[in-house]
Amino acid sequence: xxxxxxxxxxxxxxxxxxxxxxxxxxxxxxxxxxxxxxxxxxxxxxxxxxxxxxxxxxxxxxxxxxxxxxxxxxxxxxxxxxxxxxxxxxxxxxxxxxxxxxxxxxxxxxxxxxxxxxxxxxxxxxxxxxxxxxxxxxxxxxxxxxxxxxxxxxxxxxxxxxxxxxxxxxxxxxxxxxxxxxxxxxxxxxxxxxxxxxxxxxxxxxxxxxxxxxxxxxxxxxxxxxxxxxxxxxxxxxxxxxxxxxxxxxxxxxxxxxxxxxxxxxxxxxxxxxxxxxxxxxxxxxxxxxxxxxxxxxxxxxxxxxxxxxxxxxxxxxxxxxxxxxxxxxxxxxxxxxxxxxxxxxxxxxxxxxxxxxxxxxxxxxxxxxxxxxxxxx
Amino acid sequence: xxxxxxxxxxxxxxxxxxxxxxxxxxxxxxxxxxxxxxxxxxxxxxxxxxxxxxxxxxxxxxxxxxxxxxxxxxxxxxxxxxxxxxxxxxxxxxxxxxxxxxxxxxxxxxxxxxxxxxxxxxxxxxxxxxxxxxxxxxxxxxxxxxxxxxxxxxxxxxxxxxxxxxxxxxxxxxxxxxxxxxxxxxxxxxxxxxxxxxxxxxxxxxxxxxxxxxxxxxxxxxxxxxxxxxxxxxxxxxxxxx
Numbered sequence: 001x002x003x004x005x006x007x008x009x010x011x012x013x014x015x016x017x018x019x020x021x022x023x024x025x026x027x028x029x030x031x032x033x034x035x036x037x038x039x040x041x042x043x044x045x046x047x048x049x050x051x052x053x054x055x056x057x058x059x060x061x062x063x064x065x066x067x068x069x070x071x072x073x074x075x076x077x078x079x080x081x082x083x084x085x086x087x088x089x090x091x092x093x094x095x096x097x098x099x100x101x102x103x104x105x106x107x108x109x110x111x112x113x114x115x116x117x118x119x120x121x122x123x124x125x126x127x128x129x130x131x132x133x134x135x136x137x138x139x140x141x142x143x144x145x146x147x148x149x150x151x152x153x154x155x156x157x158x159x160x161x162x163x164x165x166x167x168x169x170x171x172x173x174x175x176x177x178x179x180x181x182x183x184x185x186x187x188x189x190x191x192x193x194x195x196x197x198x199x200x201x202x203x204x205x206x207x208x209x210x211x212x213x214x215x216x217x218x219x220x221x222x223x224x225x226x227x228x229x230x231x232x233x234x235x236x237x238x239x240x241x242x243x244x245x246x247x248x249x250x251x252x253x254x255x256x257x258x259x260x261x262x263x264x265x266x267x268x269x270x271x272x273x274x275x276x277x278x279x280x281x282x283x284x285x286x287x288x289x290x291x292x293x294x295x296x297x298x299x300x301x302x303x304x305x306x307x308x309x310x311x312x313x314x315x316x317x318x319x320x321x322x323x324x325x326x327x328x329x330x331x332x333x334x335x336x337x338x339x340x341x342x343x344x345x346x347x348x349x350x351x352x353x354x355x356x357x358x359x360x361x362x363x364x365x366x367x368x369x370x371x372x373x374x375x376x377x378x
Numbered sequence: 379x380x381x382x383x384x385x386x387x388x389x390x391x392x393x394x395x396x397x398x399x400x401x402x403x404x405x406x407x408x409x410x411x412x413x414x415x416x417x418x419x420x421x422x423x424x425x426x427x428x429x430x431x432x433x434x435x436x437x438x439x440x441x442x443x444x445x446x447x448x449x450x451x452x453x454x455x456x457x458x459x460x461x462x463x464x465x466x467x468x469x470x471x472x473x474x475x476x477x478x479x480x481x482x483x484x485x486x487x488x489x490x491x492x493x494x495x496x497x498x499x500x501x502x503x504x505x506x507x508x509x510x511x512x513x514x515x516x517x518x519x520x521x522x523x524x525x526x527x528x529x530x531x532x533x534x535x536x537x538x539x540x541x542x543x544x545x546x547x548x549x550x551x552x553x554x555x556x557x558x559x560x561x562x563x564x565x566x567x568x569x570x571x572x573x574x575x576x577x578x579x580x581x582x583x584x585x586x587x588x589x590x591x592x593x594x595x596x597x598x599x600x601x602x603x604x605x606x607x608x609x610x611x612x613x614x615x616x617x618x619x620x
Contacts, residue, residue, distance in 0.1 A: 250483070250490055253476065257484045260473040267433070267467065268530060269459030269488040 075221035080340045082222045088316075088336025089235040090297060093290030094309065095316040095328040096242055097283025103259035103323035104279045105170065106180050110187040112287060112313065114194035116306030119158045119288025120295040121202050123209045126150035135201045147210050155288045162284025165190075166277050174276075191307070198303040206302050209295045231293040238289060239329060242282075246325060255279060259323055312339070312352065315359045321372025330370050334358065385411040385569055386432070386538055391441035393431040400439070401427040403593040409538070409571060414564040416584035416601060418577040418614055423590040425573040426468065429540050432571070433465045434458055445538065460488050464536035468543040471527035474516025478507050481515050481526050485533030493533075500529050503562065521552035525559070532563065539563065541572040545579070557583050577614050581605045589614065 098112045125132050127150035131140040145153065169190075173183055214225035246252040258265045258275045266272045287306070294309075295301035316335045320327025335355045342354035362370065386409040394400040401424045409415050417425050430436040432443055434453050442451045445461060455465070473481050482500065486493050501508035504525050515526055524544055531539055544560060545553040553576060561583050564570045574580035581587050581601040589597040589610060597610065604610050 250487070253480050253483060254487060256475055257473045257480075260475050261470055263435075264467060264470060264473065265484065266455045267435070267459070267465045268484045269456045269534065270484065271456055 074218070074223050077341070077344060078221040079223065080344055081337055082224075084337035084340030085333060086228060086232055086297065086336070087340060088333035089232060089239070090290055090294045091309065091312060091316055091336055092239060092329045092332035093235055093293065094287045094306075095313045095320075095332045096239070096325050097279075097286040098313050099317045099320070099323060099325045099328035100255070100259075100279045101283050102317065103325070104255065104262070104276050105174070107170070107183050107187065108314070110184065110310065111191040111194055112283070113306030113308075113310035114191055114198065115158060115161070115284050115287035116291035116294070116309060117198055117301075117303055118161065118194070118306075119154050119291030120209065120301040120305060121198055121207075121291075121303060122154035122157050122288065123147075123150050123292040123295065124202070124207045124301065126153045127209055128207070129211075135197070150209075151289075151292050154292060155285050158288030159281045159285035162280040162282070163277065165284070166280035170280070171273060171277070174273075191310075195304060195307055202303050204303065206300045207295075208300050209292065214299070227296050231297050234289070235293060238286070242286070243326065251275075251278070312355060315356055319359050319362055319369055321369030324369065324371045327369055327371035334370070383411060384408045385446055386571070387442075387444045388428075388432060389442050389444075391428070391431055391438055391443070393427065393436050393438045393441075395427075395436060401436075401593055402431060404441070405431075405590065405593065405595050406441075407571075407588055407595060407598075409569060411537075411569055412564070412567060413569055413586060414561065414584045415569075415571045416577075416580040416587040417571065417573045417590060418575075418580055418587060418604075419590035419596075420614065424593040425590050426542050427593075428590065429465075429542050429571065429573050433463060433540055435465075456488070459534055459536075462534070462537040464531035464534060464539045466524075466527045466531045466539070466541050466544065468546050472515040472518070472523045472530070475514065477512050477514055478518075478526055478529075479511040481530050482511075482533050485530035489534060496533055496535070500532050503532070503559075503566075504529050521548050521555065524548065524552075524556055528559065528563065532568070536568060538569045538571065541570060543573055543575055545574065545576050553579065578605070 094112065094116050097115075098109060101107055101109050101112070126143050126145045127147050129142060129144045131142055133140045143150075169186075170183070173186065178186075210227070212227070214227045216223040216225045244252075246256060254265065254270050255275055255278070257268070257270060258272050258279075262272050265275070291301070291306060294305065312335055313332075316331035317328045318331070319334060320329065320331030335358070338355045338358050339351045342351045346354060366372075386407070388405060388407040391402050391405040392400055393402045405424065405428050407415070407428075417428065419425050427436055431438050434450075434455050434457075438452050442449055444450065445458075445463065448461070450458060450461065450463075453461075458465075473484060476484065479497070482497055483490070483493060486496055489496075501511070506522070507525055507529060515523060518526065528539075528541070528544070541560065544556045548556060557579055560570060560572060572580060572584065581604050584601040586598060587601050587604045588595050589604065597604070597607070599607065605615070
């Protein structure tokens with residue numbers, strides 16, 4: 001009987017999703033046909049690669065340039081899968097931090113997207129040859145550091161904002177026993193505040209962190225640029241370092257212990273607040289790195305790049321298993337591949353919807369997520 | 379035992395979870411070094427709250443707790459662990475995603491240098507766990523988790539071990555095993571303070587018992603004396619007697 005009810009629920013959910021997807025597809029097709037009739041549409045696409053694009057380019061996506069797949073000798077499917085894996089790796093950098101914060105504090109941090117944007121904005125701030133300024137200060141100046149130095153500075157400053165947030169906001173709320181739902185609402189407010197602050201400070205334009213033009217090379221069935229290769233190497237190295245930290249170091253195991261049971265961790269002599277502070281710093285730094293690499297990979301960034309990624313990050317974290325940092329990695333890779341390969345068969349407007357559909361399907365079959373573990377009771 | 383110096387003294391403790399709502403209304407206790415103390419009482423008497431207050435998990439509003447003459451009232455749990463107090467909660471007492479070995483490593487978080495030596499020593503006390511130390515604690519049964527929890531709490535070589543209903547939810551065989559193990563731990567020189575619902579079994583193994591009622595310590599005597607006390611039999615042990 002139970003099985004029958006479960007199957008019915010799954011079938012109903014599928015029908016609802018398919019109908020919704022068809023409706024979205026139909027609307028988007030009609031919309032894009034209408035857009036194609038106007039000469040401005042082609043201009044809008046061309047503008048996405050500009051250093052400072054107009055407000056019309058707000059639709060610029062946070063994924064790769066699909067034109068690479070059209071080059072001769074390139075297998076479109078292989079290229080899209082590869083792009084998806086790269087996007088997944090970059091997404092994972094941000095999602096792992098989100099997962100660690102959820103695991104250790106129980107907070108679904110809606111302001112995590114802005115940490116991604118902040119990383120990219122700070123890297124632009126330190127690296128650009130254009131005059132920049134600080135909020136409320138009238139002076140303009142040029143910093144113009146080399147990209148590597150700007151990236152390191154951006155990550156350090158972003159990590160500092162993680163420390164600041166926990167020191168002056170989240171730890172205070174925890175100590176006062178503020179419930180998780182209220183903390184989540186605070187994070188939504190913080191997200192909006194930071195989003196507006198970034199827009200006010202840096203402006204609404206699409207920006208390039210690096211002005212170097214990436215040359216692409218043919219590697220087997222795919223095209224690969226130098227910046228992308230470096231981004232992949234950095235992401236893999238950093239994710240491996242995070243895995244090593246969590247699995248092989250005493251502090252990492254203590255972080256997992258706090259994730260499992262903060263009260264017991266305290267009763268074991270672990271300084272739970274210190275571990276949580278460390279997690280906030282790590283999460284903010286990883287998100288910043290994700291934002292910077294995404295800006296390089298995508299040849300541009302905007303103040304709201306993180307806000308657009310937030311739902312995908314939540315999807316990746318949930319798909320992989322809530323509070324499981326390795327689950328966030330696996331979830332991100334799945335989301336990345338699904339987002340990129342779905343464009344082979346469906347309209348680009350549906351690619352995020354496809355990722356969220358996969359999330360629903362996986363959770364229907366495996367409620368604890370891909371790497372989440374069902375615990376024995378008793 | 380009674381002539382030994384008290385290692386832990388709780389004096390007139392008033393404590394509670396919420397401001398203005400006292401669960402403990404003047405609980406006192408004196409524990410000599412090496413004693414095994416059982417705390418029994420009806421549901422809602424404040425047994426677990428008393429244990430948590432001793433371990434700094436429930437704020438003490440009035441009264442003092444001293445350990446070896448040092449005031450430890452309202453000290454943080456991690457500080458108490460460093461001072462030699464171990465605590466095993468009633469539920470959620472292991473880290474499920476960590477292996478047995480990692481659980482024990484967390485128990486020795488503040489003294490990681492001598493971990494391997496201490497780990498081997500504790501595994502001698504819990505030989506069943508030794509062969510499975512790479513198993514994830516979340517996959518263990520309730521009784522096995524209880525063993526891991528006790529082993530974790532012993533990793534810092536505590537002078538005082540606080541056990542919150544160690545037999546709760548276990549089968550009779552596992553309960554017996556837990557009580558025997560508790561006595562064995564006590565015989566190694568660790569002072570044990572144990573809260574128990576299974577009053578009869580608890581009083582059989584402990585040196586002294588405290589009976590809590592409505593947040594105050596109503597009686598104290600040796601375990602054997604309490605087992606024969608008509609009032610305790612009537613109120614807490616049932617008329618079937620010992």
